[in-house]
Amino acid sequence: MTRVGVGIDIGGSGVKGALVDLDKGEFIGERVRYDTPESSTPLAVAKICKTIIDELGAAPEVPIGITVPAPVLHGVIPFIANLDQSWTGINADELFQEVTGHQVTVLNDADAAGVAEYYFGAAKGVAGTVIVTTLGTGIGSALLYNGILVPNTELGHVELDGRDAESHAAASQRVKQDLSWEEWISRLQRYYSHIEMLFSPDLMVVGGGVSKKHDRFLPKLDLKCPIVPAALRNTAGIVGAAVYADEQAKNNVPTAPGV
Structure with a gap:
């Protein structure tokens, strides 16, 4: 049985997501993309992520990883680049879980790419x-x-x-x-x-x-x-986000305080 995760990669121009085969590190079906809202506030972007998750038909138990162009400290974003500055200081894990209705793990976009390269790419x-x-x-x-x-x-x-x-x-x-x-x-x-x-x-x-x-x-x-x-190039962020979320779930790592 195929183990499935969802990865979503938030960038300054686009928000992209896909179902990921967690054993192969490959997309299942087509990638979904929406333009990043002109007012790229956390709530506006979270709503786009919910749309992507719903469009992909992710079941409640499917691990969901979301990348942001920023450091992420226990779910909190201390500063941000390429998105609205209102992201600064918010708990992204909590916000995304509230808006999407799913358990979500948020991580830095380059970290996600690194995870993907270790599991399935040049550093395997x-x-x-x-x-x-x-x-x-x-x-x-x-x-x-x-x-x-x-x-x-x-x-x-x-x-x-x-x-x-x-x-x-x-x-x-x-x-x-x-x-x-x-x-x-x-x-x-x-x-x-x-x-x-x-x-x-x-x-x-x-x-x-x-x-x-x-x-x-x-x-x-x-x-x-x-x-x-x-090796993975433009799929790395999405694949790495899904894999990292799955690893966090397997290790019972809380993705937000009190969760």
Whole structure:
């Protein structure tokens, strides 16, 4: 019998969700997408998530994971990017459970991608420390040790040469500053060497849209540990959210105070 979960990925432009086969890490049926409301308040976005869950026909017992572009501390969002600032300080677990009528686990979007890569992607079965980064507008990160997620790492915001690392090395900066591949690679080398020095990982995985062109830059990075492209790419957030929610439910981890 197929074990099923629901993953929903909330972004600045769209809210996407799908039923997920928890044993294969694959979508069951088609992905559902709605535009993020122009007034992207927590309640407005939660209502979109309810619509997606209802459209997918999720049974009450199906684990539901929802990603947000923010850290999540015991369900609470301390600050937010790309959505309305009224998200700051709310308990997202409680809000989503109230609006959707389902038990919900909320987590950071990069953390969800990291979970997906560990269970089904480029980091599958890798022991020790794995760091997954997403290169896009900024640099998202996920840190796992023997498959256990250490959440909310925000490694794109380490200080590097007196500045925020992602303001120098994110994929968006290559386009914004009209950098050649060689110029951008030198910045990536500085960034990933610094991360390697801090954590001595066993593997680094690189995702984000630019990972489709991984052959242009990853082979040119000189590191002690292997660095490889992500395998799941645009399905990772949804798959990882569903898997993480399932793991939390199996371990009886409360998703909100008093739940």
